[in-house]
Amino acid sequence: xxxxxxxxxxxxxxxxxxxxxxxxxxxxxxxxxxxxxxxxxxxxxxxxxxxxxxxxxxxxxxxxxxxxxxxxxxxxxxxxxxxxxxxxxxxxxxxxxxxxxxxxxxxxxxxxxxxxxxxxxxxxxxxxxxxxxxxxxxxxxxxxxxxxxxxxxxxxxxxxxxxxxxxxxxxxxxxxxxxxxxxxxxxxxxxxxxxxxxxxxxxxxxxxxxxxxxxxxxxxxxxxxxxxxxxxxxxxxxxxxxxxxxxxxxxxxxxxxxxxxxxxxxxxxxxxxxxxxxxxxxxxxxxxxxxxxxxxxxxxxxxxxxxxxxxxxxxxxxxxxxxxxxxxxxxxxxxxxxxxxxxxxxxxxxxxxxxxxxxxxxxxxxxxxxxxxxxxxxxxxxxxxxxxxxxxxxxxxxxxxxxxxxxxxxxxxxxxxxxxxxxxxxxxxxxxxxxxxxxxxxxxxxxxxxxxxxxxxxxxxxxxx
Numbered sequence: 001x002x003x004x005x006x007x008x009x010x011x012x013x014x015x016x017x018x019x020x021x022x023x024x025x026x027x028x029x030x031x032x033x034x035x036x037x038x039x040x041x042x043x044x045x046x047x048x049x050x051x052x053x054x055x056x057x058x059x060x061x062x063x064x065x066x067x068x069x070x071x072x073x074x075x076x077x078x079x080x081x082x083x084x085x086x087x088x089x090x091x092x093x094x095x096x097x098x099x100x101x102x103x104x105x106x107x108x109x110x111x112x113x114x115x116x117x118x119x120x121x122x123x124x125x126x127x128x129x130x131x132x133x134x135x136x137x138x139x140x141x142x143x144x145x146x147x148x149x150x151x152x153x154x155x156x157x158x159x160x161x162x163x164x165x166x167x168x169x170x171x172x173x174x175x176x177x178x179x180x181x182x183x184x185x186x187x188x189x190x191x192x193x194x195x196x197x198x199x200x201x202x203x204x205x206x207x208x209x210x211x212x213x214x215x216x217x218x219x220x221x222x223x224x225x226x227x228x229x230x231x232x233x234x235x236x237x238x239x240x241x242x243x244x245x246x247x248x249x250x251x252x253x254x255x256x257x258x259x260x261x262x263x264x265x266x267x268x269x270x271x272x273x274x275x276x277x278x279x280x281x282x283x284x285x286x287x288x289x290x291x292x293x294x295x296x297x298x299x300x301x302x303x304x305x306x307x308x309x310x311x312x313x314x315x316x317x318x319x320x321x322x323x324x325x326x327x328x329x330x331x332x333x334x335x336x337x338x339x340x341x342x343x344x345x346x347x348x349x350x351x352x353x354x355x356x357x358x359x360x361x362x363x364x365x366x367x368x369x370x371x372x373x374x375x376x377x378x379x380x381x382x383x384x385x386x387x388x389x390x391x392x393x394x395x396x397x398x399x400x401x402x403x404x405x406x407x408x409x410x411x412x413x414x415x416x417x418x419x420x421x422x423x424x425x426x427x428x429x430x431x432x433x434x435x436x437x438x439x440x441x442x443x444x445x446x447x448x449x450x451x452x453x454x455x456x457x458x459x460x461x462x463x464x465x
Contacts, residue, residue: 081106086117094122099148115140127154170199180387188457206236208460214264214281215431215438215452216294225355225396229436230291230310230335244381266452284455311336314353326356337361340375352398374398377417399441418450
């Protein structure tokens with residue numbers, strides 16, 4: 001191999017100097033410092049040539065496609081700019097996975113609608129501005145240029161007009177929305193959707209919740225009181241409202257998605273001449289939490305005990321049977337309690353047990369006396385998740401002969417269950433709507449049993465400091 005040692009190479013004629021032998025040849029410049037061009041000059045790659053090892057210089061090639069929310073998700077590639085049109089809905093753009101230092105992505109608000117429908121910047125496993133959280137673009141006309149710096153800070157915005165960072169608080173829609181200080185409260189009195197549109201940064205992505213099922217109905221004529229709807233609650237770690245004794249059902253952190261909400265209806269009460277027509281309450285659900293409907297009360301004997309459920313229904317009179325089980329299916333803390341037992345005696349003698357409540361079992365009847373009152377419904381529990389202290393999930397009172405059955409949660413501020421009917425022919429009272437209270441049983445000889453109250457789902461989260 002020949003070797004030439006010179007201090008300077010200059011073209012012999014013209015203005016172009018060629019180094020190298022053309023196609024399939026490699027020219028190596030071996031030095032500690034290599035300078036290409038002079039001050040003010042332009043260094044260019046030949047058409048069709050590519051570079052490696054230099055990183056991006058901060059410019060992108062803009063895509064000709066205008067992306068919309070159909071399908072709503074864009075996968076970004078390094079070196080490209082993306083016009084996003086959120087006129088008809090939000091868009092998620094996922095950054096490149098396994099990026100290299102110098103990778104670059106640009107985003108521009110095409111129609112000046114980012115303030116109406118936001119853009120979620122999916123981090124795709126890397127950090128954004130040092131945070132392990134997706135970014136949010138929510139400013140009208142916003143444009144950003146993101147360059148991957150390193151694994152410590154991840155993607156950084158190099159534009160001066162805006163920043164990209166994880167939203168500090170949850171933004172969501174659905175239900176009836178109220179505020180309690182720094183917290184938003186979404187109350188669902190019927191089926192719906194809790195849609196989280198932004199805010200996935202810990203700890204503010206944790207929500208408090210209350211899920212109460214529908215209360216059970218009660219039969220006519222000295223039947224057992226209905227059982228209250230299942231009660232489940234959990235207070236977020238960043239919240240401090242006054243919880244019920246049943247707090248601790250399990251933390252839920254939300255992400256940007258829609259959560260279907262189911263609110264259980266109250267079970268129907270029994271009608272005269274139809275001993276077995278009362279019905280259990282319906283289930284309520286949110287995310288991974290399900291509360292079971294309250295069990296229906298048992299009719300006057302000879303019939304088996306009432307139905308199991310979130311709280312169990314009470315047993316009827318004239319039958320030696322306990323009330324039905326609560327906390328079915330079992331969860332921890334328990335979502336409810338069993339119903340009370342009835343009494344047994346001669347025809348139309350004795351009284352029926354109360355339905356179980358979230359705070360206590362239904363009242364038992366141990367006497368055959370014809371003057372026995374119906375069993376108390378088990379007391380409910382109170383929580384301030386809505387911003388005010390309210391009682392939920394009280395059991396229904398059992399029917400009595402000849403005096404009135406006691407109201408659900410007698411002598412307690414945490415009732416919500418319906419009272420048992422009074423002789424003669426007093427109808428059982430209904431449970432409280434959207435509190436999961438159970439129906440009270442009707443009295444002898446002919447009366448209508450109370451209908452259970454519907455349930456409720458309440459979701460609460462911090463939205464400002």
